[in-house]
Amino acid sequence: MTTSRKKLTLDIVLDVVCPWCYVGFRGLDWARMALSLDYTLDVRFRPYRLDPECPPEGRDRESTLARKFPDPAVRLASKKALVDAMQDVGLSFDPETPSRLPDTTDSHRLIRWAAEEGLAHEVVAGLFEAYWQHGEDVSRPDVLAQIASTAGLDEDEIRQRLATSEDRDAVRQEAAELRGGGLAGVPGFIINEAAGFEGALPKADLLAAIRQLAEETDAPD
16 A cells, blocks of 8 residues: 655745755755655755855955855854854865855746756755856856756857846845745755754754754645
């Protein structure tokens, strides 16, 4: 006798210029393999803008972080914690590699369009790799188009859509609503549109937290 698996809708709220979101994304990759044994998964990526006031040309990353975290000891402790978290999920990158903090509105537009084709995961992975492994500017249309192409999307179509204002306001509004709804930090994980938590937990703890909330809630229709 075959037992149908319970549905699980899992939203991860992230910004690709957030290193902890990269860790959370990789941790979720590990967790979803285990979860897929018991649940029919619907994983969705939701936009968050670390700097909602970021100008189109972006900002210098080092000076921005220095203003936000003026105590060098705090920055050093944060970097050490990040490196430890990276090791837990099998990541290796230099947090100092990116020199710019770009406006990520267009990267979120690309993720939204990729979701229409079932390729959001591939695009998110490509965005994280481009920014954190190679220091690329993920606000540039040529960079985004190449990431889209590698993920399996039509490069020319993406270039054309990026040249318009399509979904720009929608992305910014959704990100603002998530921030205004009480999400204080990212990555954020929302289970069945009913409960959630913040932070890039160690992968075993992430799996346990998702399982607990999945059992306490039902997936939306």
